[in-house]
Amino acid sequence: MQRVTAKICGLSTPETVDAAIAHGASHAGFVFFPKSPRNLAADQARALTLRVPPHVGKVGVFVDAEDEVIDRAIGIGGVDTIQLHGKEPPERLAALRRRHPGIALWKAISIRTRADLDAAKLYRPVADLILYDAKTPEGTLPGGMGLRFDWTLLDGFAHPQRWALSGGIDAGNVADAAGRTGARLIDTSSGVESAPGIKDVDKIAAFLQRVASL
Numbered sequence: 001m002q003r004v005t006a007k008i009c010g011l012s013t014p015e016t017v018d019a020a021i022a023h024g025a026s027h028a029g030f031v032f033f034p035k036s037p038r039n040l041a042a043d044q045a046r047a048l049t050l051r052v053p054p055h056v057g058k059v060g061v062f063v064d065a066e067d068e069v070i071d072r073a074i075g076i077g078g079v080d081t082i083q084l085h086g087k088e089p090p091e092r093l094a095a096l097r098r099r100h101p102g103i104a105l106w107k108a109i110s111i112r113t114r115a116d117l118d119a120a121k122l123y124r125p126v127a128d129l130i131l132y133d134a135k136t137p138e139g140t141l142p143g144g145m146g147l148r149f150d151w152t153l154l155d156g157f158a159h160p161q162r163w164a165l166s167g168g169i170d171a172g173n174v175a176d177a178a179g180r181t182g183a184r185l186i187d188t189s190s191g192v193e194s195a196p197g198i199k200d201v202d203k204i205a206a207f208l209q210r211v212a213s214l
Ligand SMILES: O=C(O)c1ccccc1N[C@@H]1O[C@H](COP(=O)(O)O)[C@@H](O)[C@H]1O
Pocket: 009, 010, 029, 031, 033, 036, 037, 038, 061, 063, 085, 131, 133, 141, 142, 143, 144, 145, 146, 147, 166, 167, 168, 169, 187, 188, 189, 190, 191
């Protein structure tokens, strides 16, 4: 069976980028959303993405972002994957595919009920990966809240394409998350922090060591 890999999202310091790489993250995530405590300015993002070796994916996280915001994140030379975490319709992904051929497109889908999973099917023609995340309360961030959804909702679901799991996952529950759902790529942000937006190198190490043991 394919091994489990992990994305550490919301990295904002050299030390935590280095920890994610040293402990085997498959992807490093960088947030470009001003309302997030993990939001990066362009020069910060440039310095951080430069530390990431070619074998590690560099994922930019965007929420209903204008073209200029995404162009800038790609233009700094860093981002090779666009993660769309807002209400972007399939047409938006199709437009981004035309604008940025060669950049992978991930679409986050917010899950609270089984019916929410149906949205994944709409993105099959345009997304390279579907990221299932917990639906967050109205008026809060659409992700990065440390909230998990009921993983049993994925039982028996015929995934239309490649997918990953996120939402409230940490070193203590990642084995259950992967075992229960069959996810081969796990994404975490709050689960490796000491406070919102403050990544913890020890928690990153513990999380990735647990993932490596699966
Ligand atoms: O991390 C953020 O600040 C963020 C902001 C806006 C949209 C998405 C964001 N992060 C993504 O949210 C999920 C789940 O995070 P958590 O582990 O529950 O804290 C994760 O995929 C991040 O990529």
